[in-house]
Amino acid sequence: MKRKTIVFIVPSLKAGGAERVVSTLANQLVVTYNVIIVVLYRCIPFYFLNERIKVVFCQDIYNESPTFFESINNHYYLIKSCKNVIKNYQADVIIGFTTIANIYSIILSKILKIPAIISERIHPKYGSISKFWKIVRRLTYPTVNALVIQTNDIKSYFKKYINPSKLFIINNPISVELSGLRDLNATREDRIICVGRLEAQKNQELLIRAFSKIPSNSWELILIGDGKLKTKYINLAKSLNVSNIVFLGSIKNISHYYNTSKIFVLPSNYEGFPNALIEAMYFGVACIATDCPSGPSDIIINNKNGFLIPTNDQNALKNKLEKLINTPNLQEQFGEESLKSSTLFETKPIVQKWEKLIDFVCS
Structure with missing residues (x-):
């Protein structure tokens, strides 16, 4: 044929x-x-x-x-x-x-x-x-x-x-090339990652501001992706006097950060079906996502395999970040449940x- x-x-x-x-x-x-x-x-x-x-x-x-x-x-x-x-x-x-x-x-x-x-x-x-x-x-x-x-x-x-x-x-x-790089034995570090274009839709500003409010914060926040708002966000981090935020730009070895980070955040105002969220869950990262239209609520069961928070709610994001940072067992629980649910993708x-x-x- x-x-x-x-x-x-x-x-x-x-x-x-x-x-x-x-x-x-x-x-x-x-x-x-x-x-x-x-x-x-x-x-x-x-x-x-x-x-x-x-x-x-x-x-x-x-x-x-x-x-x-x-x-x-x-x-x-x-x-x-x-x-x-x-x-x-x-x-x-x-x-x-x-x-x-x-x-x-x-x-x-x-x-x-x-x-x-x-x-x-x-x-x-x-x-x-x-x-x-x-x-x-x-x-x-x-x-x-x-x-x-x-x-x-x-x-x-x-x-x-x-x-x-x-x-x-x-x-x-989830691409075969990416899924083949998953390493469930990798050591996870005190790191929060966010993957996406630096544009208003993705609303990384919400995450930067929430992260800046966490007291005695020794964790690192890494933003992966490029976009029109990169300079604005760099200046925002400086104005908030937060030094432990890293802007990596678009990178090829994203699997390294999925394998070795403890928390992933999707702070978007709206989505279609967020690739980065399903990728992070496939790698067993504990996830927080806004309950935006549409996608996150189809992927995350709140309090079971991650947290869903209201869109653009800085206080809710700060509270959930603090809870995950201070509760290693919850990180592991979300990670394990994420591994199970993400096989659908x-x-x-x-x-x-x-x-x-x-x-x-x-x-």
């Missing part, structure tokens, strides 16, 4: 949640399918990609503030570039990740008369896209073959205007769901 060819369309392959999921899926799906990743803007891929995966870049530079006519021309060029790749490789299905790439995928699906699967990565009610793109999303999404989301909360949002039979809940997988069963969906839309 002829191998099917799938084309992913993504804005970037830099460090990030959607990028990690695409890389993980592509590395597994290339066993069964021909896999091409069309990346809208040139970058150096941050995550490992199997050498059998073909990566094609559409455009060298991202213009952050185009004029109206530049924007129209840019979208036309990108859609045309994606179309040429899809035709050249005779793709059987298009898979879009993130809103703009999803809309491109739907348009190209109609033009080329091949099925499309799209995937939202953040709760659509709280995402930062413009009113124009929200309207276009509302018009185009109902016509797609399948929309993959991560939680029932997001499904409830979309089923108001999309046929529920087109909505599929598939959780994010191992790669194989999640990739099998994607394979089943791909075969379904192509049938």
Whole structure:
């Protein structure tokens, strides 16, 4: 039987949640399918990609503030570039990740008369896209073959205007490359970690302020990730006179910090389905997360395998941090329960769901 060819369309392959999921899926799906990743803007891929995966870049530079006519021309060029790749490789299905790439995928699906699967990565009610793109999303999404989301909360949002039979809940997988580096015998240090882009959505400011209020604090807080607010957060830590905060930026050896840290915190204002949280739990780290829309409440059972706190509640975060810091037995309990519950996010069963969906839309 002829191998099917799938084309992913993504804005970037830099460090990030959607990028990690695409890389993980592509590395597994290339066993069964021909896999091409069309990346809208040139970058150096941050995550490992199997050498059998073909990566094609559409455009060298991202213009952050185009004029109206530049924007129209840019979208036309990108859609045309994606179309040429899809035709050249005779793709059987298009898979879009993130809103703009999803809309491109739907348009190209109609033009080329091949099925499309799209995937939202953040709760659509709280995402930062413009009113124009929200309207276009509302018009185009109902016509797609399948929309993959991560939680029932997001499904409830979309089923108001999309046929529920087109909505599929598939959780994010933990990459094989990362899971293979788990070391349950590693020595854990008095360290709190937070992994994510340094942007308002992730709300690391809440964690920095809560951490600064813990008295006689000999613990270290490490923020892993880059973003527009990095300088602001560095200055905030200085203004709070907190010296034991380290800003590592985006790093390759994140497994070292999952293996050797005692506490992980997700302070986000909103999410889709937080990769970093399931990764930390898979490594047995005791976790605290805001009960934000959406994802954390699907992953953490409060007081059993972690703590859920109200969004943007600095005092609640401080109290839970103090409780975990001062109760080693609770750290171990949360870690052990996390190991059990996070097996749901191992790669194989999640990739099998994607394979089943791909075969379904192509049938």
